[in-house]
Amino acid sequence: MSIAHGTILGGLSTAPNLEAALRGYRDCLGLELVDHDVLSDDLAGSWGCPGNAGSPYAVLRPTSGEPCWFRLVEQADHADFKPTRTYGWAAFECTVEDVWHWPDVVENAGFQIVGPPKKLENIEPAFIPMQVLGTGREMVYLNQVLNDMPGTDLPRAGSAVDRIFIVVLATPDRDASVTWYADRLGLTRGADYTLPYSMINNAFGQPADTQTTITMLQHARMPIVEVDDYPVEATVRARHEGMLPPGNALVTLAVKDIDACDVDWIRPPAPLSGALYEGRRAATAIGAGGELVECVEVGS
Numbered sequence: 001m002s003i004a005h006g007t008i009l010g011g012l013s014t015a016p017n018l019e020a021a022l023r024g025y026r027d028c029l030g031l032e033l034v035d036h037d038v039l040s041d042d043l044a045g046s047w048g049c050p051g052n053a054g055s056p057y058a059v060l061r062p063t064s065g066e067p068c069w070f071r072l073v074e075q076a077d078h079a080d081f082k083p084t085r086t087y088g089w090a091a092f093e094c095t096v097e098d099v100w101h102w103p104d105v106v107e108n109a110g111f112q113i114v115g116p117p118k119k120l121e122n123i124e125p126a127f128i129p130m131q132v133l134g135t136g137r138e139m140v141y142l143n144q145v146l147n148d149m150p151g152t153d154l155p156r157a158g159s160a161v162d163r164i165f166i167v168v169l170a171t172p173d174r175d176a177s178v179t180w181y182a183d184r185l186g187l188t189r190g191a192d193y194t195l196p197y198s199m200i201n202n203a204f205g206q207p208a209d210t211q212t213t214i215t216m217l218q219h220a221r222m223p224i225v226e227v228d229d230y231p232v233e234a235t236v237r238a239r240h241e242g243m244l245p246p247g248n249a250l251v252t253l254a255v256k257d258i259d260a261c262d263v264d265w266i267r268p269p270a271p272l273s274g275a276l277y278e279g280r281r282a283a284t285a286i287g288a289g290g291e292l293v294e295c296v297e298v299g300s
Contacts, residue, residue: 003067003298006187006219007254008164010069010276011092013138014249018056018074021135025259028109029161031070033061035275039073043274047103047250047292048266051242059275064158068253069276073244080238081246083114083137084170084203088237088291089248090228091131091139091168091199095157097129099144110135115199126154131199138247139168139199151190153221166216168226170234171289174215177227180218180288184262185255186297187224190216197228204231211240218275224253236290249270250284250292252276258283258297269297 003009008023015021015282026032038056042052056074070092096102099117107113115131124148130142142161145154155165170277171177183188197212213258217225255261260268277296284294 001067001253004219004222005298006185006222006224007067007068007298008167008224008251009254009296010071010252011089011164011167012071012073012243012244012250012252013092013134013136013250014075014246015072015078015134015136015138017135018058018072018180021072022058024106024109024111024134025060025070025072028106028111030063030159031161032063033058034061034069036058043272046267046270046272046282047244047294048286049242049244051240052244060163061275062159064162066163068163070164071250071276072136073249075243075246076240077245078238078240079083079134081137081201083133083139083247084199085233086235086237087170087172087230087289088245089167089251090170090288091141092164092248092251093129093141093143093166095145095162095165095224096142097144097157097160099130099142099292101160102130102132102142106132111140111174114139114202128133136247138249141168152216152218152222152223154223166186166223166226168228169287169289170228170230170289172228172230172234173226173288174213178215179218181225185253185293187217187219188262190223192217200228200230204233206231217267245292250294252296254298255295256297256299258295261285261295269295
């Protein structure tokens, strides 16, 4: 299978109890468990998180076979972490077959509904989103795609829960983050949208009609990173020393040529084994918003 530059190969989240998290992702969402082990020293070190070495670790994949992996690392909760109030990866948006199926079942599997299905305002009605928090307080959107958007193609689900097709970044400087991905990873700045963003408004106690501007980064017609303006009250994410950021911790992107990426790698690119990597070269950098961005070389 050919994988395009910029494809989201995975989203990694932390969870205080891996088995409880698996009851949500595997048993409820229906993702296939493809690896269940402990995190290697090599992989933890490549992320700049040596404190996670030896932690229980799981990798799941949609049953559609799409090249996208959901990864979970067991890590103690951090009392100062509050979802949607800090910089870094804010959410992973997945495409689902039927968004209306999930409100009745996800809470029994450890997920907390923070945004029931609803149609968006002031934006092309391309999908119906729903937002849940996992047991590690990671944010996951379950989006049923209805239509493509002008200049952007949105994937339809081939399984009940399918691939991650947009990752959401909270940043102190939206333009700086957009420029970082465009200049350093070769993505393209897409459209800006201004809308009442209920997740942000609720998290910061803002009036429901408060407007937020977001910018899409894409490759050709494929959406990749949504970069969100955040209120001045947002802060750097608290994290345990030497360990992953809590919640939505790391995003993995496919790149055509890893040597063409103009970034400072935590460790130089090197082949990695196991699910997702399959012997390909990979390395991790820190984005302009402090987020962990892992790149895997896929060639043309």
